[in-house]
Amino acid sequence: MDPESVCFMAREIIILRRLDHPNVMKLEGLITSGASGSLCLIFEYMARDLAELIAAPTIKFTEAQIKCYMQQLLRGLNHCHSHGVLHRDIKGSNLLIDCNGNLKIGKFGLATFFHPNQTKDLSWKKEKDFGFCLV
Template identity: 65%
Template sequence: MAREINILRRLDHPNIIKLEGIVTSRVSQSLYLVFEYMEHDLSGLIANPGLKLTEPQIKCFVQQLLHGLDHCHNNGVLHRDIKGSNLLIDSNGVLKIADFGLAISYDPDNPQPLTSRVVTLWYRPPELLLGATEYGVAVDMWSTGCIVAELFTGKPIMPGRTEVEQIHKIFKLCGSPMDDYCKKSKVPETAMFKPQQQYRRTRSSWNSFLSSSE
């Protein structure tokens, strides 16, 4: 919690949740973080059967998400858990990135080993699924891409139940990785998972996926 508080105090942006204060309880000896009030979260809006987001609304939400992430990354912060339930929206349509419990400070010029056990499974990039410990802003951007697709389809695009199933879903949709993927993504050679079936990345696979989601 101390790390989360420190990170939140460093960030000041209209698309990042504002920490209003800290409250302690003498009875339970607990510490509570107090944030500004937000009426909705993005997952709730997407799951609402009576609500169909328009393309301009989707663009507006994505733009705000990117602005917030840009501020995080420019201030040396990786969120590491971008998902719909962590994107809060007020009654005026303002989106704010919340829940920095897995966030961490990083220096792109001096990378340090980090845990790969971050990011909720459905939004976790392949390099983390394969055990990479050297990574940067790309992990947040992968999750953002999953959110963009989810906004258009109305449901998570790769809802895997296990890490193995998740990596299969990624390869099936995006194609199997190239032979030099391990080296470029700094994935340990011993952790590289190669499915028996090789998947090809094609535009038709994306089109068929989007058509089946409509």
């Protein structure tokens, strides 16, 4: 694994371990392979992402469904923000939907920590040994 991937994956693991909410993807476990040097993250099963559903010509959301998805998204974001986490990549393909219509925020690879009283800008920074990491 290249240093940049390690940096993103490590941050994602730390963030996912901090968050426990019905509208945030749950990290179920990790699998490592000594032979290939790879690390796989294991998540709960989610049937589709919101971008897929929006693009499907046969699916039309009702106003109630849209409100329900927005409410779930805002609840998940509120949980993230109240635990000092900014996702920084909210888009349809990162919002996962299960077969029961439950929405979960996923893919925290670009997420970062923040403090409510933080005055430093959140931006890209070149780190000596880890490639580019968000700080």
